[in-house]
Amino acid sequence: xxxxxxxxxxxxxxxxxxxxxxxxxxxxxxxxxxxxxxxxxxxxxxxxxxxxxxxxxxxxxxxxxxxxxxxxxxxxxxxxxxxxxxxxxxxxxxxxxxxxxxxxxxxxxxxxxxxxxxxxxxxxxxxxxxxxxxxxxxxxxxxxxxxxxxxxxxxxxxxxxxxxxxxxxxxxxx
Numbered sequence: 001x002x003x004x005x006x007x008x009x010x011x012x013x014x015x016x017x018x019x020x021x022x023x024x025x026x027x028x029x030x031x032x033x034x035x036x037x038x039x040x041x042x043x044x045x046x047x048x049x050x051x052x053x054x055x056x057x058x059x060x061x062x063x064x065x066x067x068x069x070x071x072x073x074x075x076x077x078x079x080x081x082x083x084x085x086x087x088x089x090x091x092x093x094x095x096x097x098x099x100x101x102x103x104x105x106x107x108x109x110x111x112x113x114x115x116x117x118x119x120x121x122x123x124x125x126x127x128x129x130x131x132x133x134x135x136x137x138x139x140x141x142x143x144x145x146x147x148x149x150x151x152x153x154x155x156x157x158x159x160x161x162x163x164x165x166x167x168x169x170x171x172x173x174x
Contacts, residue, residue, distance in 0.1 A: 005054035008164040012157035018149040026156035033159040034116040053165035
């Protein structure tokens with residue numbers, strides 16, 4: 001754990017080639033994430049859902065809303081990289097997405113089911129990839145060339161990163 005409340009599990013970092021063992025560990029994390037999120041928010045009151053995870057941070061509700069939105073983008077980026085030659089992907093304004101009307105119009109349960117379905121499809125396709133497919137890339141206009149295998153690690157971290165936010169929100173978890 002890190003003392004920086006923005007990064008309670010630290011920042012994502014991976015150097016060198018992605019081993020089969022590391023790739024599988026990341027897929028295991030991604031497979032478990034929807035159930036872990038469901039367990040983390042089970043029984044939360046509206047007041048707890050409206051609690052920011054840190055001063056100036058998103059509310060628990062916004063985090064729960066953000067993760068499936070983000071992972072949907074990750075899933076699409078995967079599909080683009082597998083079907084096009086190093087496509088340039090379109091980033092999105094996640095802070096603006098977290099303010100849109102569906103935040104209040106869509107129940108937390110819908111976001112949890114959405115996360116389950118995205119991960120079911122995403123992990124299924126990721127498990128079918130051979131080494132050449134895992135090495136395929138997309139181009140992020142800000143972050144540059146990104147390999148699919150590295151991106152799996154980044155999204156596995158991303159899910160755990162936001163789960164830690166939810167679990168550490170004042171009056172919510174540990």
